[in-house]
Amino acid sequence: KAGVTQTPRYLIKTRGQQVTLSCSPISGHRSVSWYQQTPGQGLQFLFEYFSETQRNKGNFPGRFSGRQFSNSRSEMNVSTLELGDSALYLCASSPGTGNYNEQFFGPGTRLTVL
Amino acid sequence: AQSVTQLDSQVPVFEEAPVELRCNYSSSVSVYLFWYVQYPNQGLQLLLKYLSGSTLVESINGFEAEFNKSQTSFHLRKPSVHISDTAEYFCAVINSGGYQKVTFGIGTKLQVIP
Numbered sequence: 001k002a003g004v005t006q007t008p009r010y011l012i013k014t015r016g017q018q019v020t021l022s023c024s025p026i027s028g029h030r031s032v033s034w035y036q037q038t039p040g041q042g043l044q045f046l047f048e049y050f051s052e053t054q055r056n057k058g059n060f061p062g063r064f065s066g067r068q069f070s071n072s073r074s075e076m077n078v079s080t081l082e083l084g085d086s087a088l089y090l091c092a093s094s095p096g097t098g099n100y101n102e103q104f105f106g107p108g109t110r111l112t113v114l
Numbered sequence: 115a116q117s118v119t120q121l122d123s124q125v126p127v128f129e130e131a132p133v134e135l136r137c138n139y140s141s142s143v144s145v146y147l148f149w150y151v152q153y154p155n156q157g158l159q160l161l162l163k164y165l166s167g168s169t170l171v172e173s174i175n176g177f178e179a180e181f182n183k184s185q186t187s188f189h190l191r192k193p194s195v196h197i198s199d200t201a202e203y204f205c206a207v208i209n210s211g212g213y214q215k216v217t218f219g220i221g222t223k224l225q226v227i228p
Contacts, residue, residue, distance in 0.1 A: 004157070033216070035218075041220070042204070042218055042219060042220035042221050043158075043204065043218035043221075044218075045215060045216060045217070045218075048215065056215045058215075090157055090158065092157075092158075100146055100165065100208060100210070102160055102163070103160075103216065105150075105157030105158040105159070106157050107155070107156055107157045108156075108157055
């Protein structure tokens with residue numbers, strides 16, 4: 001099975017712009033979670049989508065949004081970029097059913113905001 | 115709400131020496147506990163997990179962790195480290211009744227010195 005893929009791998013944007021990141025989960029997985037990783041804060045949970053519905057949400061401002069398509073692919077959007085949004089954005093997929101499923105992580109998208 | 119504390123941000127250790135990476139958690143309900151490893155420029159990989167049963171869990175590459183409920187700890191140990199173990203290690207917790215809302219520790223960078 002192919003692993004979790006994320007595109008693009010690297011992005012450079014300027015303040016005020018918006019950005020869209022994409023995540024393709026492992027085939028058959030219906031849950032996609034997004035995380036922001038920074039050196040000072042570690043991994044912070046952004047949100048989780050399951051069957052096109054947001055099932056869980058972290059404590060991020062409304063500039064961060066996401067969606068999931070019927071094929072389980074997910075996109076994350078950040079509007080009005082700030083310098084502090086520079087980070088590695090990771091997505092993870094899992095089957096999503098039952099009380100616990102192992103999450104499989106993609107390699108991440110490194111976003112740099114200038 | 116759950117939380118995870120990794121007490122050491124960096125741990126240098128000589129090759130073939132033992133190592134312990136510390137993790138403490140806080141939660142008002144039963145939890146599942148995990149250790150993930152992240153190699154440079156890669157996503158996270160699950161190293162080992164505790165869901166229930168035996169409190170000592172092992173990985174295929176010689177790491178082990180012990181769940182200690184009274185001390186709310188899940189420390190990671192390896193009796194003899196190798197250069198290839200150089201990576202960042204993350205402890206994580208999920209409330210057993212929740213859906214995929216994972217809380218990660220801030221990470222510990224293990225630096226194996228030849």
